[in-house]
Amino acid sequence: PPPAPPATPPPPHFQQGCFGNQAWAEKRWADTTRWRAEQRCEELFRTPQPFFHIVKHHYPHYFAGAALDGSLVHYERMGAMNVEGLRSAGVDMEILLKHYTFLLEATWRVVSPTDRMASAQGGGAGEQQLQVLDTPYEGYRKVITVFDMAGFSIGVGDFVRPRGTLRFKLDFLRRCAYVAQQHYPERCRYILFVNAPAGFEKLWKLFSPMLNEVTRKKIFIYGHNGADVLHNIIDPAQIPAEYGGYLGTQPDAQGQVQEARWSAPQESYLWNYVQKINSSPPPPSPPPSP
Numbered sequence: 001p002p003p004a005p006p007a008t009p010p011p012p013h014f015q016q017g018c019f020g021n022q023a024w025a026e027k028r029w030a031d032t033t034r035w036r037a038e039q040r041c042e043e044l045f046r047t048p049q050p051f052f053h054i055v056k057h058h059y060p061h062y063f064a065g066a067a068l069d070g071s072l073v074h075y076e077r078m079g080a081m082n083v084e085g086l087r088s089a090g091v092d093m094e095i096l097l098k099h100y101t102f103l104l105e106a107t108w109r110v111v112s113p114t115d116r117m118a119s120a121q122g123g124g125a126g127e128q129q130l131q132v133l134d135t136p137y138e139g140y141r142k143v144i145t146v147f148d149m150a151g152f153s154i155g156v157g158d159f160v161r162p163r164g165t166l167r168f169k170l171d172f173l174r175r176c177a178y179v180a181q182q183h184y185p186e187r188c189r190y191i192l193f194v195n196a197p198a199g200f201e202k203l204w205k206l207f208s209p210m211l212n213e214v215t216r217k218k219i220f221i222y223g224h225n226g227a228d229v230l231h232n233i234i235d236p237a238q239i240p241a242e243y244g245g246y247l248g249t250q251p252d253a254q255g256q257v258q259e260a261r262w263s264a265p266q267e268s269y270l271w272n273y274v275q276k277i278n279s280s281p282p283p284p285s286p287p288p289s290p
Contacts, residue, residue: 011137017185017214032183044098045105048278051091055099058085063111063266065238065247071189072112072143072266073234078173079151079195083165093172100176104184106270107143108136114269116141130273142189146230146243147173150195154203174207181215190233191219194226240264 010022010029018024036042056062060077067073086096113131116139154166180188193200201221208216222229227243239245240260248260261267 011135012140013137013184013186028182028185035183039101041101041105044102045109046277049099049102049274050278051089051095051099052102052274052278054089054091055086055096058082058089058091059096060261062261062264063107063270064240064260064264065234065245065266066115067144067189067234067238069189069233070141072107072115072141073146073238074107074143075146075148075240075261077148077150078169079149079153081165081169083168093168093175096172097175097179101179103270104180105136106273108138108141108184108187109133110273111266111269112139112141115266118265118269130269130276132273136184140186142187144189144233145191147191147193148195148227149193149197149200152195152197152200154197154199170203170207174210177211177215181211188215188218191215192226192229193219193221194229195224196221196226198223 010018010025014025014029014032015022018028059081061075063072063074065073091099110130110132113133117131152169177191193204204221208219211219220229230239230243230245234245236245237247239247241248242259248258248263
């Protein structure tokens, strides 16, 4: 039998993503409601994240600044992902995808609303009380994701091996893009691949057909000077120093200078929230379905 319609109407993001087609939006929202229940997204969002620090260590990714249009900016150093380090620490693909789902929830339920409040009040990360929303579907803010592919190696031998790091990284990219497209629609502003090695664009075309046309039109691939495009859409004060900006160049209260990966206010909101839930008892599990 077809799934029962969700108790709540589709959020505006789903209606926009379906171009105003109400029946389509309701179906997608019903699919997402079922997916959220299967993934226990609400429980995941409020449950301690024991692998959070491990994943952050072996896969550098972080929020840093905002674009000129107000979009959040998230950097992911895909080329620097240490796949063997993740595996040695017990992080497999499923754990990594759970981490990504948690990150999506926290983006729109903690980082974005807290950043909005901080900007309105003019306070820093350490001075802000976290703003935690009940759902990731409030507001209309979007995110620009910058995938830094420096160090990304393309080798045929690595790709064909079942446990090859290239296959692992591309599969992770594909599966993350699908989750974001299907269950968090109209949140992506752009996806920018910078420092992409020769041949990456052809390789990406093998994995991109599973993305819809709307998402594919938001993806741009640049070579070794690709980071320069960031200055067209982001103020230099909001760009990390490693990409030619000034974020992460000012000393903190102790006189220490930390790169934006660790010091950007937006990333601090995320770490503060993780510290909060990791020091609290987990929420009770829902009763099993009859």
